[in-house]
Amino acid sequence: MSHAGLVEDMDALVRALQDSIVGGLEGADGGARFGSDAWERPGGGGGVARVLADGAVFEKAGVNVSRVEGALSPALQAKMPGEGPEFAAVGLSLVLHPRSPMVPTAHANVRLLVRGEKAWFGGGADLTPNYLFEEDARHFHRTWKAVCDRYDPAWHPRFKEACDAYFFLRHRAEHRGVGGIFFEDLGGDPRRELAFVSEVGRAFLPAYLPIVERRRALPWGERERAWQEIRRGRYVEFNLLYDRGTVFGLETGGRTESILMSLPPRVRWAYDHRPEPGSEEARLLDAVRHPRNWL
Amino acid sequence: MSHAGLVEDMDALVRALQDSIVGGLEGADGGARFGSDAWERPGGGGGVARVLADGAVFEKAGVNVSRVEGALSPALQAKMPGEGPEFAAVGLSLVLHPRSPMVPTAHANVRLLVRGEKAWFGGGADLTPNYLFEEDARHFHRTWKAVCDRYDPAWHPRFKEACDAYFFLRHRAEHRGVGGIFFEDLGGDPRRELAFVSEVGRAFLPAYLPIVERRRALPWGERERAWQEIRRGRYVEFNLLYDRGTVFGLETGGRTESILMSLPPRVRWAYDHRPEPGSEEARLLDAVRHPRNWL
Numbered sequence: 001m002s003h004a005g006l007v008e009d010m011d012a013l014v015r016a017l018q019d020s021i022v023g024g025l026e027g028a029d030g031g032a033r034f035g036s037d038a039w040e041r042p043g044g045g046g047g048v049a050r051v052l053a054d055g056a057v058f059e060k061a062g063v064n065v066s067r068v069e070g071a072l073s074p075a076l077q078a079k080m081p082g083e084g085p086e087f088a089a090v091g092l093s094l095v096l097h098p099r100s101p102m103v104p105t106a107h108a109n110v111r112l113l114v115r116g117e118k119a120w121f122g123g124g125a126d127l128t129p130n131y132l133f134e135e136d137a138r139h140f141h142r143t144w145k146a147v148c149d150r151y152d153p154a155w156h157p158r159f160k161e162a163c164d165a166y167f168f169l170r171h172r173a174e175h176r177g178v179g180g181i182f183f184e185d186l187g188g189d190p191r192r193e194l195a196f197v198s199e200v201g202r203a204f205l206p207a208y209l210p211i212v213e214r215r216r217a218l219p220w221g222e223r224e225r226a227w228q229e230i231r232r233g234r235y236v237e238f239n240l241l242y243d244r245g246t247v248f249g250l251e252t253g254g255r256t257e258s259i260l261m262s263l264p265p266r267v268r269w270a271y272d273h274r275p276e277p278g279s280e281e282a283r284l285l286d287a288v289r290h291p292r293n294w295l
Numbered sequence: 296m297s298h299a300g301l302v303e304d305m306d307a308l309v310r311a312l313q314d315s316i317v318g319g320l321e322g323a324d325g326g327a328r329f330g331s332d333a334w335e336r337p338g339g340g341g342g343v344a345r346v347l348a349d350g351a352v353f354e355k356a357g358v359n360v361s362r363v364e365g366a367l368s369p370a371l372q373a374k375m376p377g378e379g380p381e382f383a384a385v386g387l388s389l390v391l392h393p394r395s396p397m398v399p400t401a402h403a404n405v406r407l408l409v410r411g412e413k414a415w416f417g418g419g420a421d422l423t424p425n426y427l428f429e430e431d432a433r434h435f436h437r438t439w440k441a442v443c444d445r446y447d448p449a450w451h452p453r454f455k456e457a458c459d460a461y462f463f464l465r466h467r468a469e470h471r472g473v474g475g476i477f478f479e480d481l482g483g484d485p486r487r488e489l490a491f492v493s494e495v496g497r498a499f500l501p502a503y504l505p506i507v508e509r510r511r512a513l514p515w516g517e518r519e520r521a522w523q524e525i526r527r528g529r530y531v532e533f534n535l536l537y538d539r540g541t542v543f544g545l546e547t548g549g550r551t552e553s554i555l556m557s558l559p560p561r562v563r564w565a566y567d568h569r570p571e572p573g574s575e576e577a578r579l580l581d582a583v584r585h586p587r588n589w590l
Contacts, residue, residue, distance in 0.1 A: 034500075037567070051566045062566070168344065171545040194407045233558070240535035241545065250466040257567040259466075265527070265565065271357070272332070294408040 003114045006190050007067075007088045010112040013194070014065040014092035015048075017110075017201040021094060022050050022063050022198060024205040028212055031056040034063065037221040039255050044070035045088075049258045051241050053265070057216055059099040062261035065092045068254075072115075076252065082115030089113050091123075093245065096208075101228035102218040104129035104177070104211060105235065106264070108204045110287065111244070121193040122184040123200055124159065125207060128177030130228045132284045134294075136211045137178040141294040143207035144181045147199050151192070159183045164291040169238050172210040174288045176238050177234065230273055232264035239263065264266055298409045299371045301485055302362075302383045305407040306488070309387040310343075312405075312496040317345050318356050319500040323507055326351040329358065335551050339365035340383075344553045348560070352511055354394040357556035360387045363549075366519045367410075368423065369377040371547065377410030384408050386418075387496065390502075390541065390557040392440060396523035397513040399424035399472070399506060400429065400530065402557070403499045404540070416488040417479040418495055420502060421438040421462055423472030423530060425523045427579045429589075432473040438502035439476045440492050446487070454478045459586040464533050468524040471533050522576050525568055527559035534558065 022034045032055030040046035047066030052058055071085040080087075091111030098105065110123035128139045141160065149155035163182035168175050181200075186193045237247045241278055249259040277279030297493045327350030332570040335341035342361030347353055366380040375382075388405030393400065395545045405418035422435045436455065443451035454476035462471035476495075534541045534557055571575030 039516060051568075053566060060564075060566070120358070171551045229561075236531060236562075237535060237555075241542070247536070256466045260532075260564065261566050263564040265563060266524075267531075267562040267564070269355075269555065269560060271344075271348060271355070271556050272552040 001120045002117055003088075003190065005139075006119055006194065007069075007090055007112065009194060010066050010090040013201070014090060014110065017092050017198075018048065018050060018063050019053050019277070024209065025052070025058065025061060025096070028209050029055040029057045029061075032058070034061070037257075038256070039266075041070075041253075041255070042255075044068065047255065048256060049255070049261060049263055050146055054281045055097055055099070056211060057100070057103065058096055060097045060261075060265040061095070062258075063092070063094040064258050064261065066090070066133075066255075066258065070212070073239055073271075080115065080237055082118040083090070084116040087113065087115045094204070097232070097264045098212070100216060100218065101130045101220050101224040102215040104215075105232075105264070106204075106208050108200070109254065110201050112194075118184075119190045120185040121190070121197050122186075124163055124182035124198055125178060125200065125204060126163055126177055126180035126182070126233070126295055127208075127211075130224070130231045130284060131280055132178070132237070132287045133211075134217065135290075136214065137287075137294045139210060140178070140180060140207050143203055145295060147196075148181065151196050152200070155183070156181070169213045169234060169242065171241070172234065174234065174285070176235065178287055178294065179291055186286075187268045198288060206271075226268065226270075227275070229264075229268035230270055231284075233260075233269045235269055238262055296477075297412055297413045298383075298485065299415055302364075302385055302407065302409055303487065304489060305385040306362050306493075308493050308496070308576070309362075309385060311345065312387050312493075313345060313358050313360045316496070316499060317463075319504065320347070320356060320358070320391070323504050324352045324356075325349040327353070329356070332552075334553065336363055336365075336548075336550070338548075339363065339392060342550065342553060342561055344550070344556060346556055348479065350394070352393055352395070352398065352507060353391055355392045355556075355560040356390070358387070358389040359553050359554075359556065361385070361550075364480065373415065375410065377413040377484065379411045382408065382410045387525065388557075389499070392527070392559045393507070393511075395511060395513065396425045396515050397510040400527075400559070401503050402500075403495070406495050407489075414485045415480040415482075416485070416492050417481075418492055419458055419461075419475060419477035420499060420507075421458055421472055421475035421477070422503075423526070425526045425579060425581045426575055427473070427517070428506075428547040431509065432582075432587075432589045435473070435475060435502050438498055439495075439527065440590060442491075442498045443476065445494070446491050450478070451476070462533065464529060466536070467529065467532070468584060469529065469580070470586055471530065473582055474586055474590065521563065521565075524559075524563035525565055525580075527562045528564045531558055531562055 034050040045068035093109040105128040108125035159181035329345040340363035388404040400423040403474035458477035
């Protein structure tokens with residue numbers, strides 16, 4: 001396989017990122033620790049799932065890395081770009097479900113896919129608040145713009161738009177949250193792109209933790225908790241109906257528990273729930289229905 | 296369209312079934328009443344969603360009817376059997392999520408699809424317990440066997456097996472519950488099949504309510520509730536990942552709230568949850584992993 005060195009370097013990168021992100025999140029949580037589950041894939045490869053449950057800040061948090069190598073089935077060969085059966089995929093994926101409804105849910109991932117002569121990097125980060133704090137959305141988007149601009153000023157607007165387009169629940173006409181960045185198949189110099197996804201990974205904590213610090217002590221009660229759990233239902237709907245990583249991962253025999261660690265810990269579905277017009281809940285709904293330029 | 300009379304008669308049937316099933320469930324619940332939401336589909340047709348929330352027995356229950364008529368898009372024409380763009384679909388679908396973890400979740404539906412000269416009936420009923428009571432599974436399966444046997448002794452074994460095959464979560468290697476019956480495209484005399492689905496609809500309450508009566512007063516606590524909510528997570532996974540009615544309905548612009556009324560009211564996802572060997576929870580898991588002949 002070509003790009004063997006690139007795969008090794010990406011593997012080392014995601015493992016280092018996993019350690020530093022887990023450390024940063026444990027520090028922010030101040031209480032609970034992440035467990036560590038190493039697993040192997042029968043067809044080749046494996047991963048490490050690091051999951052925290054019932055923390056002071058995080059009700060459930062997962063930071064997973066995986067590296068999968070082997071031969072694609074003929075059905076998957078037909079579906080995927082590139083040539084030949086041999087492939088490798090290396091990635092890090094994290095999903096954080098805070099306990100407080102005032103602290104937004106966050107997701108980020110970086111990945112490298114290699115098939116034959118071709119190597120694609122992809123990834124992104126997006127923020128899913130239950131209550132809208134405009135300064136949080138601005139801070140999150142500005143962080144990603146700064147990272148992108150160091151590589152190509154055309155990237156941030158493109159990746160921001162791709163994020164809004166990807167995290168969209170057609171059946172609700174709602175986006176998953178207030179967006180972020182999303183990129184696939186950058187298609188340039190692989191070494192430069194490895195550097196870029198490394199910076200994306202390192203920028204996650206500075207993009208997210210200041211928001212956690214600002215919101216973690218805000219008061220909330222049963223009303224906010226109910227709304228949070230209803231919004232988490234949308235998160236589940238997106239991940240199981242639309243998310244390619246989830247659906248593709250489960251279809252191709254990925255490790256179910258690692259893939260579904262993204263699902264929130266406690267969720268509600270209420271029939272035809274509609275927030276009161278003019279309420280904070282209605283304001284959030286308006287924000288996820290109409291993506292904005294947060295810069 | 297041919298079969299116009301059949302469509303009318305199925306429409307009358309599902310409305311009558313909706314009334315009688317709602318009445319029977321309200322009687323069993325003893326407290327809450329079903330609301331009623333009539334809706335119209337822009338392309339033609341509509342339905343009535345009847346949903347109960349926070350009852351004494353049922354935490355969430357939905358009994359919906361819909362009738363959709365119109366022209367299929369070229370993409371859907373290619374996917375579906377039959378000829379021509381014109382189609383009609385009439386159906387009833389119900390999902391009951393009891394409050395007590397000791398009372399099983401239940402689902403049933405009947406439907407008629409007409410396209411050109413062709414008319415297909417389909418439907419079924421299945422039981423999803425959180426704790427295994429063998430006599431409940433036997434009673435449920437025996438009721439359906441009796442209904443099927445009045446039409447064709449070959450039907451019950453076929454429909455029972457089809458039910459086990461359909462309600463299967465590949466990524467968990469688990470069936471949704473202890474099964475029941477599932478049938479599609481009976482392919483015989485439409486009038487006789489209309490009579491059959493009518494009997495299926497009328498047999499639902501006698502198949503299910505005796506189970507409710509036996510289990511509703513059993514004691515339960517936090518442990519059983521947690522297990523119920525985890526099992527409900529599997530229900531969500533099945534409906535959003537695999538259920539054709541749900542996925543197809545959302546894709547074709549069906550009414551989201553009616554389709555997703557099937558989702559349980561309160562749900563949990565716990566990372567890599569495994570019941571203690573030898574526990575009642577492990578017994579249930581064994582039953583959903585290995586379908587049995589309950590007769």
